[in-house]
Amino acid sequence: MASARARGDSIFGGLTLVATALVLVVLAGIALATLIGGWPAFARFGAGFVSHTVWDPVQRDFGALVPIYGTIVTAVLSLLLAVPIAFGIAIFLTEVAPRRLVGPISAAIELLAGIPSIIYGMWGLFVFVPFMADWVDPWLTASLGRLPVLGVLFSGPPLGLGMLTAGIILGIMVVPFVAAVMRDVFTLVPSALRESAFALGATRWEVVWGVVLPYTRTAVVGGIFLGLGRALGETMAVTFVLGNAHDFNLSLLAPSTSIAAAIANEFTEADSATYLSALIALGFILFVVTFIVLVFAKLLLLRLARQAGR
Amino acid sequence: MKRFTTALAAVLAAATLTVAPVRAQQVTGAGSTFVYPVLAAWSDAYAKKTGVKINYQSIGSGGGIAQIKAGTVTFGASDMPLEPARLAEAGLIQFPLIIGAVVPVVNLPGIDTGKIRLSGKLLADIFLGTVKTWNDPALAALNPGLALPALPISVVHRSDGSGTTFNFVDYLAKVSPDWRAKIGVGTSVSWPAGVGGKGNEGVAAYVQRLKGSIGYVEYAYVLQNKIPYAVLENAAGSFVAPSARSFQEAAASADWSKAQDFDLVMTNAPGAGAYPITATVFILMHRQSKEPAQTKQALDFFRWALGQGQEVASKLDYVPLPEPLVAQIEAYWQASLH
Numbered sequence: 001m002a003s004a005r006a007r008g009d010s011i012f013g014g015l016t017l018v019a020t021a022l023v024l025v026v027l028a029g030i031a032l033a034t035l036i037g038g039w040p041a042f043a044r045f046g047a048g049f050v051s052h053t054v055w056d057p058v059q060r061d062f063g064a065l066v067p068i069y070g071t072i073v074t075a076v077l078s079l080l081l082a083v084p085i086a087f088g089i090a091i092f093l094t095e096v097a098p099r100r101l102v103g104p105i106s107a108a109i110e111l112l113a114g115i116p117s118i119i120y121g122m123w124g125l126f127v128f129v130p131f132m133a134d135w136v137d138p139w140l141t142a143s144l145g146r147l148p149v150l151g152v153l154f155s156g157p158p159l160g161l162g163m164l165t166a167g168i169i170l171g172i173m174v175v176p177f178v179a180a181v182m183r184d185v186f187t188l189v190p191s192a193l194r195e196s197a198f199a200l201g202a203t204r205w206e207v208v209w210g211v212v213l214p215y216t217r218t219a220v221v222g223g224i225f226l227g228l229g230r231a232l233g234e235t236m237a238v239t240f241v242l243g244n245a246h247d248f249n250l251s252l253l254a255p256s257t258s259i260a261a262a263i264a265n266e267f268t269e270a271d272s273a274t275y276l277s278a279l280i281a282l283g284f285i286l287f288v289v290t291f292i293v294l295v296f297a298k299l300l301l302l303r304l305a306r307q308a309g310r
Numbered sequence: 311m312k313r314f315t316t317a318l319a320a321v322l323a324a325a326t327l328t329v330a331p332v333r334a335q336q337v338t339g340a341g342s343t344f345v346y347p348v349l350a351a352w353s354d355a356y357a358k359k360t361g362v363k364i365n366y367q368s369i370g371s372g373g374g375i376a377q378i379k380a381g382t383v384t385f386g387a388s389d390m391p392l393e394p395a396r397l398a399e400a401g402l403i404q405f406p407l408i409i410g411a412v413v414p415v416v417n418l419p420g421i422d423t424g425k426i427r428l429s430g431k432l433l434a435d436i437f438l439g440t441v442k443t444w445n446d447p448a449l450a451a452l453n454p455g456l457a458l459p460a461l462p463i464s465v466v467h468r469s470d471g472s473g474t475t476f477n478f479v480d481y482l483a484k485v486s487p488d489w490r491a492k493i494g495v496g497t498s499v500s501w502p503a504g505v506g507g508k509g510n511e512g513v514a515a516y517v518q519r520l521k522g523s524i525g526y527v528e529y530a531y532v533l534q535n536k537i538p539y540a541v542l543e544n545a546a547g548s549f550v551a552p553s554a555r556s557f558q559e560a561a562a563s564a565d566w567s568k569a570q571d572f573d574l575v576m577t578n579a580p581g582a583g584a585y586p587i588t589a590t591v592f593i594l595m596h597r598q599s600k601e602p603a604q605t606k607q608a609l610d611f612f613r614w615a616l617g618q619g620q621e622v623a624s625k626l627d628y629v630p631l632p633e634p635l636v637a638q639i640e641a642y643w644q645a646s647l648h
Contacts, residue, residue, distance in 0.1 A: 269471020
């Protein structure tokens, strides 16, 4: 009897191992496939592939700097917008809101997470881009655009399309993910801790900053990086509002392209082996960028955990 | 390594394509998105008449060429012709099927459709980014009496590779040595200026939303979306608006008789009333078919399309091929298919 139970246990253990191994195999498979597929491009252009801004399908000369830059800048912009908003939402839901509001608001945020990205893209193009072109871009160019050094970031004609618009749309898309994680972990803070702080006369802000955040910061950082991962890989919404131009431009108002958008746009008509290989190489680079972000997040979490232990 | 890349491409293409299993009464084709609306209408009318179904997947010209080379479809459709040498290498034949055109569209508040005139060289300079504003002296010289706004020009091009782009830049390269030297010709090129929209609908949407913009779309999109267009100076020096008549004049004035395997891009055609960016869609088929029954059915379909089907096409704003060209295609079929 005992041995049969032990066998059942080992079978179960084996099954979970298979499930885990499957993920690792798929991961390694994708990495390897994109590396092999992109190898002709890496071999031909060398390390210059990642620092070169030319993208010329006619001459078959490809460099990935513009899509890499566009991907990173839009993702960072989206986090600058999404993290404070998500933080506010989570605090409101866990600390401030009356109980009967929590359910409906949480549901609304989850609904926001469920909207397909192409809807964000179309809304962005038809509603948000004209708004940016008519109001926000001209105002930014007239005010911040005059600053020395920083002014470069806000120069150029007010197209409404570009890295700033894409960053804002991505930010809106990322908010529900980060907010959901933050809300979930904030509710896990033991009420004894929270109530003790209130009993000591702490204000709501002091409780959040001094008790809730330190208690949950590893999970909060995890949630932020989850959002970053989504922003890095987003394709459809970005394609609509980023402008899809392989021009290197420092201005946030200028059109650019991202890795995912370039692949989605150009894959079907990539008519030479080098072109196709360059696009697959872009895929591999996105893989590497995401991997670096995750490793960075893991290291940050480890450091935070060690500090918290002290 | 190369084989792996092509295999990967084939898998991905297959994933987007999902070709239905071929049955006796079904002919499959893939390629150009431009020809899709008319092929769908033809297929519908033809199926009602004969029971033969034409299953066409509009995956883009490049995809169509790849699929016909791989032999997964009975015919491919491409907006650009293949050279005779490449055709021979792949064992393919090629013939034009229908005429279309690429039209420069603009968003200029206060200026009506067809009012602004452009020469080919000026169009190239705008897309090269050297002419930057609408009140540029070169534009003013071509448009006396038109109050051109002091708006910056926003160029809109395709972000995806496309036969539309191929015909457009082929024209620019023919009329502007600068364009030929700096940019060249292809289904996608390294654009020196502007933003990219995905598909004709993407470009149309951008042009309609960006003040002072100029883009290029297939003629059908101009009609459907009522976007203001610019008239173009043709090779004979007259300014022509896009219309069925000016497209047909271009097709008639292009010299098809000397083009082996119909390898001719008819942009910048010489006719007096010819529209300068007129284009044709080419059908690609195997010279020696592995499935002769399907190939015969496809040919019957194209014969019908080039004859009775033209009425359906005209309703959709496509332009039929001139009759001498149709006769030439018939002769080509006789000569090259076994």
